[in-house]
Amino acid sequence: MTDRAHVLDALGTVYDPELDEPITSLRFVSACDVSAEGDVDVRLRLPTPQCAPNFAFLMAADARDAVRRLPEVGGVTVVLEDHYTGDEINAAVGGGGGFGDAFPGDTEGELDALRELFRRKALVARQARLCEALLAAGETAQAVTARRLAELPDDPDARRCVALREQLGIVSDAAFVRPDGDTITAEDLGLWLRRARLVRTSLEANGGICRSLLAARYGDPEEVAA
Amino acid sequence: MKNIHVHKGPTIWPLDKDAFDVSDVDKVATRYRDELNFIVEHVGLPRIEDFCFMATQEPNVYAGLAVVTGGLMHARPRFFAKVMGELLFWVGEDKMLFGADYAIWEPKWQVEGLVDWDYPDETFSDFPAFTTESKKKILGLNAAKLYDVDVPEELRLPVPDSEPAKQEDAVGVGGGA
16 A cells, blocks of 8 residues: 555655756645555645745646556545635646636646746756866866766766656757757857856746745744654 | 836736746837837846846846845845846846835945945856946946936946847747747
8 A cells, every 4th residue: 555655755756847846855745644545635835825826736736646646545635735826726636627727717728838948947957057067077068068968977967857858858869958959069068058057046046035935934944754 | 208117026817827927028129129128127036047038139128126236135145146247248237227126125225235246256257247337337327328318428438338148149948038
């Protein structure tokens, strides 16, 4: 039967689409209970009551889907707490619906385009970190742009880049690519890195703001699994 | 009327768009390129990257520093330095305007702070320098140009404008603008 550790592992595969971090390490999972019958109840919380409904919906729906995929899981309930559109989101997520079901008339479509845009941003930001580290270690622009994906150091940023590229359908085997998957040359590297670093700065700053708002709202960091 | 100060905030409709999308300004700025200027207050934060790429491509889009100065200069000095460096690189000192967000903060300490400000250390050395000339432009000369205020001869700058990043360099993550 599914136990709590399995559920938390599954929730660890759910990412904040904007910050590109698991909702577990962001401390967005406030409670996770598994009954004797295998029914799962997950409670989510966000840094503010006004966090964007689109990202909030994606995290709640992804959490629902990730837990439902577990073998021998019973009923799955995911509830977003303390949010101004919590009722709408929880009703749609509970009923297996999409974003349009949660906000009829307030949306022009589902959230695939939004998710893809932020996956590209996340890829750019992670590549910037990896590339800066290689350049700082003395690698030339020629060598950096000639690197293959398989030749990246085995670290969390590189593993996440591989996952994001798969999700985005980027087939190039170059280690560093443009947001659309095109390759870069040594001559392009300076400006490519400039752009990538700006995206990285923005993403990291916003992540910092979210963390401090969450800490102000719910207290200091503590292990969610404790 | 030719100058529009845009206060960007969360999207109300449609909700499937990024809440801080700046493409609405992009569209209208392209359409009224010769008639209107758009000063985006707090520079599109938290989407500083989208704003920088867009403002680099649109000659009539300006960076308004309201909230940036008051909110970040002292509270988050390193992030403030990065934001200033990126704005100077992408948008350029000729398209940045001081703003104080008066009623939240008074302007005096912000003006004085910006006059005294420089990057905190050499890790910011690949950003454009923040010179006395930059400060004169941002604190007044750029606004004087936008609002046709006659600047006394002795306060004008003798040198030509600097060159910010080129339009074609500012290809954003979304591909288009």
